[in-house]
Amino acid sequence: MRYSLVGLCIAFCLGILVGVYLKIPFLIFCLLTFLFLIFSIIFLRQNTKFNILILCVTFFLGAAVLKNSQILPNFHIAKLIPYKSDSVSLIGVIDNDPTYQNRRASFILKVEKLKINEEWVKTRGKVLVRVFSAEGGSASGGKKNDFAYGERLFLSGNLYRPLSFSKGEFNYRDYLRHQGIYLILSVQKGNIVKQLDKNVGNPLKSFAFQMRHKMKVVIIKNLSPFSAGILSAIILGERQNLPVYVRDVLVKSGTVHIIAISGLHLGIVAFIILLTLKIIKIPRKPRYILTILLLIFYCLLTGANTPVLRSTVMASILLFAYFLKREINIYNSLSLAALMILAVNPWQLFEVSFQLSFLSVVSIVWLSPKIKSLFPQKVNKIPWIGFLISVFSVSFAAWLGLLPLIAYYFKIFSPITILANMIIVPYMTIIVASGFSLAMIGILIPSLTSTFAASNELFILILFKINSSLIAIPGAYFKLPSISFVYVLLYYALLISVFNSSKIPIITRIIGRNDKQAYALL
Known part of the structure; x- marks a missing residue:
């Protein structure tokens, strides 16, 4: 079967949905x-019976994986104490890169021990820790109360269940629960915070976070707060210092994806790595292996969220296929990436970032060659016009595929998105390349950073001006009321029926070529 993994992925996702809405025990x-x-x-x-039965196996496996994620062991911290308690003491290891905002440090703690009735008991589970009045609010800190990944801490504070406040379709309690977090520990000024050990975590992950901090220090020291906030979001995934009005402009223009590390960023980084390795004359096969390893490192450096995980898996599959000199099926590689992510955490299926990330790729790969084929072949053969048509096809395909979900979740309709992405996506190559150049030069040769900093300031200012100018065009975007999810389903049914129509001329050769072009752009 050409798209065997696609069927398995769909069956697995349907199984997850059934597992959520049907109260059937895990063992069944x-x-x-x-x-x-x-x-x-x-x-x-x-063959026919075997294929149907394997789909059934995958379907029930998806439901079983979902049900298993809902079962907490008896010694899980969420079961050992009430959801709101007096002061408690915990020992655990920091499991992510801590963030600082408004004199508050936040991090995820993998709990190892809990003190109950003056006795320490072994436990497990994740707790979101918030340390208030924390010093060291910037990456350039090194102050007394800075925290780091892999530190084992003794903490005292108040445990409570996350509040179930909602903003649109977003529910904060569900968001944390989908990450395996059921409790929040509030550590106020005066509570005990003591470091027991350090460098307990994964050494590679620890090194990635250290490199992330060094790059962030270079960016903050050499750029204005405005430019530093944007560049940190684009190349490091750090959005804490991103100005609110900048994010609002990007949402209205439909280019907010540039501040969320995704396939666009991975593609640019992979291109830069491959080009650099080729220039220094690294042989072809080692070049692909080194690129895969460096992309995995970049994935860890940026926090390994769903879009970057998906992109890293897909890029690694593509590069490994080139390593073996094999053809690759984009739909199967995308399905494999989805299966890997959902097998670890089936709740990702309900996250907006997961849905937008995968649907954008499916839309581009499926629709862009169909859209491009509508243009005359003679026009397509003219190099610069053919390039513009390819860029338009990709941008329009992504816009068509994400239109109802953007309207449903964010209540906005942005026709200007098509033009904005045609300009911004190619321009992002300059931003990412210059941003990494500044960060690495700042670490290796600090005396040369001023030149790179000036160019980055200019590039980021141009980026913001382009977006600001586009949303100023009348009819660039419209605010929408809440819409029913039924309309989302009807839209996709109409989209599928229209683009699967035999009236749309599709040439197999064109699809094959454009699949590769779309994959490269992703």
Whole structure:
């Protein structure tokens, strides 16, 4: 089957949905998975029956994985104490890169021990820790109360259940629960915070975060707060210092994706790495392996969120295929990336970032060659016009694919997005390349940073001016009222029916070529 993984991915996702909405015990889904697996082995040589049974296995496996994620062990911290308690003491290891905002440090703690009734008991689970009146509010700190990934801490404070406030379709309690976080520890000024050990975490992850901090220090020291906030968001995924009005402009123009590390950024970084390695004459096969390893490192450096994980998996598959000199099926590689992410955390299926990330790629790969084929072949063969048509096709395809979800979640309709992305996406290559050059030169040769800083200031100012000018055009964007999800489903049904129509001329050769072009752009 050409798209075998696509069917398995859809079945797995449907199983997750069933697991959420049907109150069927975990063991029942496990039993059904096992039974259908036995039947699939029995009918191994009967292709049709085997394929149907394997889809059933994957479906029930998806439901079982979801149900398993809802089961907490008896010694999980969420079961050992009430959701609101008096002061408690914990020992655990910091599991992410701490963030600082308004004299408050926030990080995820993997709990190891909990003090109950003057006795320490072993436990597990994640807790979101907020240390108030924390010093060291910047990456350039090094102050007494700075925290770091991999530190083992003794903490005292108040544990409470996350508030269930909502903003539109976003629910904060569900958001944390989907990350395996059921409790928040509030550590006020005067509570005990003591470091017991350090460098307990993964050494590679620790090194990635250290490099991230050094790059951030260079950016903050050499750029204005305005430019530093934008560049940190673009190349490091650090959005704490991004001005609110900048984010508002990007949302209105439909280019807010440039401040969320995704396939666009990974593609540019991969291009820069491959070009650099080629210039220094690294052989072809080692060049691809080194690029894969460096992309994995960049994934860790930026926090390894869903879009960058998806992009890293897909880029690694593509590069490994080039390493083996094999053709690659984009839909299968995308499905494999989704299966890997959902197998670890099935709740990602309900996250907006997961939905937008994967749907944007599907839209580009599926729709852009169809859109491009509508233009005359003679026009397509003219180099500069053909390039503009390709860029337009990709931008229009992504806009068509994400239009209803953007309207549903963010209540905005932005026709200007098509033009904005045609300009901004190619321009991002300059921003990312110059940003990394500034960060690395600042670390290796600090005396040369002033020249690179000036060019970065100019490039970022131009980026903001382009977006500001575009949203000033009448009819660039419209605010929308809340819409029903039924309309979202109807839109996609209409989109599929229109673009699957036989009236749209599709040439297999064109699809194959454009699939590769779309993949490269991703």
